[in-house]
Ligand code: SF4
């Protein structure tokens with residue numbers, strides 16, 4: 001499966017590592033489906049940012065789609 | 070749902086039945102569609118409608134004696150439509166628009182004796198079915214009796230066109246051909262079937278000489294011989310009767326050639342009854358609009374106006390009222406088909422899931438429907454089936470079921486005898502929604518009941534389990550109900566006093582062995598509390614909850630209480646057993662949030678007045694939709710100095726949660742001198758939330774408790790993001806199945822919340 005990128009420059013920084021976030025591939029799962037997507041992640045500790053626009057937009061759409069499968 | 074159940078359900082909805090005109094029409098012209106086209110000035114569209122059903126529109130459209138007209142529904146409010154004159158208008162201004170297909174030749178030789186309109190129709194219909202037909206007449210042209218009509222009534226072109234049509238479908242026409250006894254006997258031998266048009270040839274020899282044809286098939290005693298047309302039993306010549314007989318005979322001959330029953334399933338042929346119901350209340354009467362010049366017939370404007378009087382008869386009674394059916398653009402017959410198909414999907418997207426979960430299960434349609442169509446029961450049992458087969462999506466019901474679990478948890482549930490009593494004759498059950506919406510009123514109502522009823526009034530806090538029932542979660546529902554029964558048994562089986570119509574409906578239906586009554590009936594039997602009370606400034610619209618549909622006693626007592634309190638109330642346009650749902654029922658507002666809001670607005674909009682509810686959920690949902698609304702208990706127990714109950718805000722999901730938990734703590738402390746279970750650590754985190762943010766969190770179904778969990782986790786672990794510009798923090802936490810993200814700011818004594826959102830997808834580091 002090809003990787004969709006939702007990585008967008010962001011001002012949010014990891015507080016623990018005190019580092020800016022960088023694009024990285026992340027595996028997200030829902031109801032037995034696994035997707036690899038590109039998100040902004042802390043290179044130090046792996047903290048993954050899901051921005052609001054993604055959560056209430058594309059992600060919600062895919063969740064609903066999978067729920068109806 | 071199996072196919073048999075589907076068929077039974079489909080048959081109950083009569084929306085697809087024929088309108089009165091079409092049913093009465095011997096060949097079932099779609100008069101309604103014809104009128105609709107004319108009314109929008111689409112004369113060619115109207116012609117298409119005629120072309121689809123009439124064998125020779127140029128003839129029948131001019132001459133039909135319109136036996137449908139007395140059946141026209143418009144006749145009950147004005148005059149029936151001038152169907153005949155409008156057809157004449159249409160065919161005299163249009164050319165053929167639709168040419169029906171001709172099936173490939175299937176063999177079988179058919180002769181038609183006599184070329185009147187009946188014989189012509191039979192020959193044409195047979196030719197279209199792929200049965201070569203020969204039209205034989207001793208006359209020198211086709212038309213029979215029609216040939217003697219003056220040109221103003223039937224212009225010569227109409228018959229000429231009929232000749233062209235017949236030739237176009239390959240009908241052989243033999244004019245000036247003898248049909249004497251010898252010829253008839255001879256011809257019968259040469260053809261597989263014969264139809265005799267009695268209008269055009271009179272009495273013939275052989276099998277046609279004597280005996281009436283069977284009225285259903287027009288078959289004569291001799292196999293393969295049929296007869297029809299001519300004068301009716303009343304001695305009159307009806308044009309449409311010629312067409313009807315010709316068409317009926319053609320169908321019989323087709324069946325005869327196929328060697329199948331001539332009579333089975335023919336009850337819908339010819340003028341027939343219809344089960345259609347069209348309610349005409351509210352439609353203004355309108356008299357017929359005749360043409361200004363009867364000799365010229367209708368002008369286009371006149372025709373449009375006359376056709377515009379058509380009611381476009383249909384049922385749609387339930388759809389007219391139900392916001393859900395309108396939203397999904399279905400009437401129950403099509404709705405059940407979609408549900409059935411959705412259930413049948415093995416692989417692929419189940420597109421109707423959301424629709425199935427969005428019904429409020431309120432049952433309004435069933436009361437409205439002339440055949441009691443049970444949409445609610447269909448949707449509810451379908452949900453149950455979806456849960457059982459593992460096809461129920463989690464998101465529509467998760468939140469409500471969690472909410473129910475919380476109401477049932479140690480944090481909220483309670484059952485105690487009245488202080489100073491060790492037995493209960495009664496047991497007050499306010500229900501989870503009243504406890505969540507107006508805990509003060511619960512306390513005051515309980516004080517009043519325990520002070521005014523003898524024998525001990527116990528108190529039970531909890532949830533009746535109806536969310537699980539609505540969600541199709543039968544196991545959870547049964548478990549909740551069992552727990553409830555056991556607790557009532559432990560209290561010595563007192564008489565339950567339910568404040569909520571939903572609880573009452575659950576207990577009555579699923580625990581009929583328990584003694585149950587409503588708070589309203591009990592209050593109505595008591596001397597009401599004395600003292601100065603608040604009164605609204607104007608009369609209020611009394612909103613019955615949908616769950617009180619079958620609770621006449623409740624509805625009567627509520628009205629009686631209003632009268633005793635001197636509360637002026639008016640009935641909204643729809644109430645009582647027809648009341649709408651506020652959007653909570655069936656968990657509609659969780660499956661389709663905007664629809665839930667629409668439902669609340671529709672319910673509130675049944676009156677322009679401020680509202681009075683006696684269901685806590687109706688109260689809160691109408692308030693959330695921006696309509697001033699009070700709860701009846703407000704006017705029973707609130708003092709004159711209390712804030713205006715019409716202005717009480719919707720507490721939201723967080724508020725209701727908090728209220729329930731605090732209600733238990735408060736009652737335990739004040740009445741039973743007990744302390745409650747300790748609250749979890751995160752409960753102490755002080756939050757500052759602006760009203761807009763609170764409303765956003767509420768609409769996103771994020772509870773303050775979830776917010777606290779996120780912050781507690783972030784601050785304890787140090788795992789959060791920070792925004793260098795604003796200094797805000799952003800953190801997430803997944804308590805169970807949902808990941809919550811909270812953007813917050815640390816302030817002097819606590820946290821200011823700026824935003825919140827959630828998702829169900831799981832990130833790599835999250836376990837549940
Ligand atoms: S009002 Fe219109 S649809 Fe109804 S019966 Fe009359 S012509 Fe038919």
Ligand code: SF4
Nearest residue numbers: 082083384387438442
């Ligand atoms: S009320 Fe609704 S369900 Fe009943 S027949 Fe009419 S359209 Fe169908």
Ligand SMILES: [Zn+2]
Nearest residue numbers: 014017042045
């Ligand atoms: Zn980090």
